[in-house]
Amino acid sequence: MTKGVYWLRNDLRISENLALARAISECDEVLLVKVFDDRTWDPSRMSSIRANFALQSLYALHGKVNDLGGVIDFIHGRASEEIPKIMKSWGAERCYAQREDAWDEVVEEREIGQKVELVLSEGKGLFSEEDLPFDLVDLPMVFSSFRSKVEKGLSVRPILKAPRRINCSWTARGEFPDLASLAHQQPQFDSRAAMNFLGGEDRARDWMKEWIWNRDCLKTYKDTRNGLLGPDYSSKFSPWLANGCLSAVEVYWEIKSYESKRVANESTYWLLFELLWREFFRFVARRHGPKIFCREGIKQDGLSKLKENLDMLDNWKSGRTQDDFVNANMLELNRTGWMSNRGRQIVASYLIHDLGQDWLAGARYFESQLIDYDPCSNYGNWMYLGGVGNDSRSSRVFNPVKQAEFYDHQGRFRKLWLS
Ligand SMILES: Cc1cc2nc3c(=O)[nH]c(=O)nc-3n(C[C@H](O)[C@H](O)[C@H](O)COP(=O)(O)OP(=O)(O)OC[C@H]3O[C@@H](n4cnc5c(N)ncnc54)[C@H](O)[C@@H]3O)c2cc1C
Structure with a gap:
């Protein structure tokens, strides 16, 4: 036995x-x-x-x-x-x-x-370290090079079937904990949330089918993915992927099925492209170990001088900066545990470049708040924006005013969160 x-x-x-x-x-x-x-x-x-x-x-x-x-x-x-x-x-x-x-x-x-x-x-992930067409020590520094190398011979394993039975003679001793026993309070749902995320494997699969097939959102994803409002602009798979309720392999095969049964276009490819970013940051974390959690990151140069200021950091966290677009995004994060990818880039750039604060402080705050928190994707993206990660450019600066004009032209997102 x-x-x-x-x-x-x-x-x-x-x-x-x-x-x-x-x-x-x-x-x-x-x-x-x-x-x-x-x-x-x-x-x-x-x-x-x-x-x-x-x-x-x-x-x-x-x-x-x-x-x-x-x-x-x-x-x-x-x-x-x-x-x-x-x-x-x-x-x-x-x-x-x-x-x-x-x-x-x-x-x-x-x-x-x-x-x-x-x-x-x-x-x-979609594939394992053994499937990489290079040794981990030779992981490319930039995403485009990683992508072109792994895409060439990309082979994703078939989906595994669920087990039919799990035998176990042990009698559980521990109780399923509730939030209070973990020193947490029951959060209140904010009706302004992009969607009501509910944890679990069935909820994940239901939403994947709903977004890809019923709402037909995959067809136009490349054009909508920089949106800010509502459930449809991007897949919203990340909270389930981060907790492992949803398998990246299953998402991959769902995209393939959609491409063969409905349409294959730039948008269907782009969802896979984004999943490859996730793969990239997984391997960056594995390759560079503790460095992705250090201020110097994996570049060890290109650090700008810090203006350490706890008030500035607190104002950023609570959505009380001089910039209303940044504030709206931070309020969304604080009230719902969610922020769009566009929002994340803007608030991170603002903290680093406009306020001159440490990117690590921002990354730690995101870690505490995001329902899709994933160490590799979070610290990988923050490092990238902080100029100490996998970017050939020394830094990526977003002008929040121009970003708001472009992505929130009518001010609907700001109105939702600020009024
Ligand atoms: C500062 C910053 C911090 C971030 N922290 C996290 C994090 O903790 N957890 C997390 O899952 N993502 C993180 N991201 C990446 C990205 O913002 C989210 O994955 C995306 O917004 C999730 O929404 P979605 O599922 O609708 O994505 P979609 O646009 O529908 O993309 C599909 C999937 O691709 C993956 N993906 C997309 N963009 C990225 C990216 N830039 N990097 C890595 N994977 C990506 C995600 O798994 C996502 O679910 C961060 C980005 C930034 C700029």
Whole structure:
């Protein structure tokens, strides 16, 4: 009888889950374990809106696991201590998990791997490190070069089927935590939100079908993707992708299906293009380890002088700067955990270039607020805008007034958030 523990990370789904499929195929019994680490869940590091979305996703997974006969146990502490402990209590031989890319997660993997047999699978992205047409040390510095190299022989694996059963004889000891037990308050839904994001695998798949097929938004995505208002202008897949409710591989095949059944055009290609940015930043994080969390970034030059000013930073965070377009975007973030890609670029550029503040402070604030927070995409994009990342230009400066004129010509977005 082989027993395996499945360590839940940013992979909150049953279907299209490579690591879970492997655990179930190699073990007679599999126990899923979620460890709540207070370093991550502390309200100073994670807003209640973000925590709520993550808990909803976990709750949905819990229901699915129970339906399949399986068990999730909920533990508070450090994964590197709790996973080996529970494995010992139950007599599990191996721990299975999704391989992550960012430094803290890699360190955690190493710590667990030193104590027990840890089997990692690459399920986070479209492809794995082994599929890259170059060694990781030779990862191109700029996206265009990465893209042209990986696109040439791009081969994405087929979609995995969901398991039919998860056998497990363990009786869970931990209760499913509510927000209050994690020191969070129940957030209030703001009716101005671009959409009502609900966590979980089914919600993710429903929205993917709705956006691509029913609303037919993929057809025009390249023209609409810089929008600011409503659910349709971009896919809004990121919160589910970041928490692993949705698999990038599944999105890829949905695009392909749409292209063969309805239309293949620049827009359908562009969604894949954006998913390749996600892949790029995953590998940048893996290649450069802790550097992406340092002010010097991966360039180690091009730093501008800081005007350290906590009031300026606070005003930026709370949407009280001199610029109303920046403020509107920050209010949207604070009230909903969401901001458009255009908004993110503008507020980040404003913090760095207009206010002369540290890009890391901005990145940390985004980390705490965004429901789609992902360490690789967040720090990768911030580094890029801070001039210390993967950009051939020394910095990218956005003029917020011109941006507002262009992207919010009638002022509808500003009116929504400022009045
Ligand atoms: C300063 C800054 C911080 C960011 N922080 C995050 C973050 O923490 N988590 C996150 O998922 N994205 C982050 N992004 C990237 C991007 O803004 C979001 O992925 C996108 O806005 C999500 O909306 P969508 O799902 O509708 O995207 P779409 O436009 O529909 O794109 C589809 C998918 O492609 C990926 N993608 C798109 N643009 C990017 C990009 N620039 N970099 C990496 N992946 C991308 C996302 O997975 C996205 O869901 C950040 C961008 C900036 C400028």
